[in-house]
Amino acid sequence: MLYASETWTLLKADIAKLEAFHMTNQTRTLSIFWYEFVKNVEVATLSQLLYSVHSLFGRVRRMDQAAPAHQAIHLSVTSRQGSGQFDTWRRQPGRPRKCWVAQVTTSTRLSPSDALSVAADRLAWRALRLVDGQA
Numbered sequence: 001m002l003y004a005s006e007t008w009t010l011l012k013a014d015i016a017k018l019e020a021f022h023m024t025n026q027t028r029t030l031s032i033f034w035y036e037f038v039k040n041v042e043v044a045t046l047s048q049l050l051y052s053v054h055s056l057f058g059r060v061r062r063m064d065q066a067a068p069a070h071q072a073i074h075l076s077v078t079s080r081q082g083s084g085q086f087d088t089w090r091r092q093p094g095r096p097r098k099c100w101v102a103q104v105t106t107s108t109r110l111s112p113s114d115a116l117s118v119a120a121d122r123l124a125w126r127a128l129r130l131v132d133g134q135a
Contacts, residue, residue, distance in 0.1 A: 057104045058126075061119035076101045077112040 010018075026043050027034075063070040080101060101112050108115055108128055119125045 054104065054107060054125075054128075057100070057115070058119040058122065061116060061125075062122065073101070073116070077116050080112045 023040050023043060026047050027038070030043065030046055032038050032043065032046075057073070060067075060069045060073050065071070076099065101115075104110075104115050105112055108118075110118065118128060
């Protein structure tokens with residue numbers, strides 16, 4: 001049923017249906033009933049889904065520099081800026097996948113390098129406000 005679903009074109013109506021399905025599942029998980037009139041932003045805040053990517057990015061940024069995850073995030077940020085040790089890399093044909101760094105930059109409205117530098121300071125990273133509705 002989902003064969004090659006990564007190649008399907010998502011229309012606005014499809015995205016709205018997926019978001020409604022996602023929100024329905026979140027409210028079921030949190031045992032929130034329809035008559036309680038809880039806003040979607042409140043449900044996302046309650047479930048902490050909005051902050052999971054954000055907090056994990058900060059944690060990986062503050063890891064020891066020898067850790068593979070720390071090295072991978074630095075490589076991802078430097079390759080997005082067009083610099084780094086792998087200037088000769090070519091991406092494979094097809095639509096580029098939305099990676100973790102892209103999700104963080106979308107939710108924080110920062111460039112990858114700015115997000116990386118802000119994440120080095122735990123208090124500044126936690127104080128950063130995320131864009132509502134981004135997961």
